[in-house]
Amino acid sequence: MIKFPDDFLWGAAASAPQTEGHSLLNGKSATTWDKWFEMNPEKFNQDQGPKDTSNTYEMYPEDVENMKKIGMNSYRTSISWARLLPDGKTLNTEAVTFYRSYFQDMLNHGIEPIINLFHFDMPWWLMEKGGWENRESVTDFAYYAKIAFEQFGDLIHKWTTFNEPIVHIECGYLLGFHYPAIVDMKKAIQVGYHTLMAHVLAVQEFRKSQVKGKIGIILNVLPAYSRSDNPEDLQAKKNSDLLNTRSFLDPAVLGMIPDDLVTLLKDNQLLPVVESGDKKLIHENTVDFIGINYYQPTRVQAPVNPNYPAKMPDDLYVPYDWPDKKINPYRGWEIYPQALYDIAIMMRDQYKNIPWYVSENGMGVADEARFKNNQGMIEDNYRIDFIKEHLEQLHKGMEAGSNCFGYHMWTFVDCWSWLNGYRNRYGFYSVDLDNDFKRTVKKSGLWFKQMTGQNGF
Template identity: 35%
Template sequence: MTRSFIEFPSDFVFGTATAAYQIEGAAKADGRGESIWDRFSHTPGKVFEGHTGDVACDHYHRYEEDIKLMHELGIPAYRLSISWPRIFPERGKFNQAGIDFYRRVLETLHKYEIEPAVTLYHWDLPQYLQDEGGWANRATVDYFVEYATKVFRELGDLVPKFITHNEPWCASFLSYGLGHHAPGHHDWREAYAAAHHILLSHGKAVEAYRAGGYQGEIGITLNFTWVDSASNRPEDVAAARREDGFANRWFIEPLMKRQYPSDMVEWVEGRIGALDFIEPGDLESIASTIDFLGINFYSRNVVQAGAGNAHLESQVVQPSADRVTDMGWEIHPESLYRLLTWLKSEYTADLPLVITENGAAFRDELVDGEVQDVDRVNYVADHLEAAKRFIDEGGPLKGYYLWSFMDNFEWAFGYSKRFGMVYVDYATQVRTVKASGKWYSGQIAHHRAANVR
């Protein structure tokens, strides 16, 4: 079955996305310093089969061919991230070679008329900062602003859209509380302090960008998980509300309402003590005006009371096996529509929204030079239809970036999960466009042609 293409407004932007540690490799090239993911992935038992990002997709050496492939597919926009340890490999030590690499990448994107969107932080904190407490240490806020300001000055002329942080939930709760990501801690007080400091560093970086007089746009990307209660039982409804507060409201509310959700503050303080890492003026900085909100969406959670997440006294109900991706995540595009509608109604009003990640992992196989990932084609098409429904009802959704451009290092899952629209043979580094990449290229070509008429 071939999926039909979907009509979008003329100003809608289609793109694709990656992240530095997941694709670049060249872990020690040209003065790059160690990141928390270098340390974490080299720690036995932390990443699937001991995989690391040392080589990854070797994009550091192959960026020109990768960007040319994007051009051949007609991709008009590309979201990439910058490796902080390439820019400041040691505290206070600037590395010109790191900036020069990203300038070459950005200039190549412009050569092929691909618009870059640059994420400043996609989880690769310099290890020397983690040695001093990482994001749980308030001083990291100042180091981030120093790094961000340097990037603005050095590369701002080539970047029309900056994203301060990717998924603060993952960089704090998943990393310092649940321990699944680097640095792999299990300390909920650290986790909430880290979340606050990441949001504060976002606000301070936005302030620095405005003060610099740059002409582009700046925003932040949050990951959202739509939450439904497993039943109408009061205990399940309450558990779902806590899950929503933990996954969604803890991050969107300070950005848009200058406060943390009161129900969650009461819950959290009952478990970790007073949130005394929040200082006067912090929430005003966090709520600095942004030009857009980035949204990463993959799935929903159906929640009941239970012990699965001891911190929340909640339990995620497993979805039916025939409607899940290779990550075990339920395929539920209706939840994307509901999420977008909720955000507009409760928080963002007319603020432009951009889907900065959406996609799916499946067990792709290269057979006779082709990858027939029909499930991914249907996943993307179904989510685009949900996005279009929101737009048709007046929603200010302005873009969609497919995750990911190519298969890559999938964090704690190593190379065992494939999200790309381009298949990567990690032994040979040969790239093969999957059926989903061809369909997405066709969707973009259809969009372009429809808006030329």
């Protein structure tokens, strides 16, 4: 039997914009998602926008009860910046009441809240000033973090600053998947740098607040896998690692931006504008732990005819289609559990064996109603197998000495997923959008309860 430590965190992850609903109610101001849906609803799956999502704002007491029913002892979600500070300055007291009640309810049920500050939901008032392109965003975010620590620091003892910062950089400024849908690598690098400095100043505010607890950041990091060992492919792997993994992981844990990354950006005329004192701030404000979101590996090879200087990431590396891959056809993502072992060893050997946890892992599947049994339960055996395979590799890494303290699935109840809406479902509980958001446990939820009850399988 595979057994995990007695104090291991078993749970799930979600975000405010993907679950709360009430997106323009109860004092909350608009985010880029609210505005984009207003401007271009046709971009969103089946016109499913951010208005209601999973209605957690009203249904959190039932959700917390359901968390307990399937053996969760922890849950990571986020605070909505636009709900807490609708204009960036004025505290929304109704938001404070909601979040305090929600977090206290978790604590009352023996569920530890891990609270994140930013999950792709840029307030519109800040977007109008340029969003993360504007250096003002750094101090605006630090102020928001300060207020959050003041209002909830007595309840929350594990904080994170950002979820997957690479995603809002890449999707918003390189690929066109998130607002403002700009395709400009120079701007993307500047947005990335301001995001990093916002994280750093939030950590500084946490240290100054002297609230009890620890602070980290959630990153979608993993070592890239190269097509071959030839020098060109290995250079592509190095470039991918520098931009996608080490750009945030090195400063967060080691307190420094990699010299090789600076050289790569300089050689390609992509260096961001920085301020004096930034280097010292990065060095002095490292994290206590790391969350790692893992869904699929990064496989790369050398580009055939790259531009120089680079205009886009595919001038530095391009995807490699591994012929032996196993695919989740609904997302088009490769399923490769072995990467969790590689991540564990990377964290052990390259990042001081800092405490870390799997902050997201999951399998999105479309049309899950196909798998309902006669009692109306979705028999998602594929999700159970997915979890087992990944936990086996994680356990192997922990046995080798990697300092992992938890495993969180994406997600607890089916949630809204940006432009994809509810196309793919990930939850331990299904959500019936046509029946007052009714929650129904899936087979994976019952399996999770059994597994967490014996702390292994």
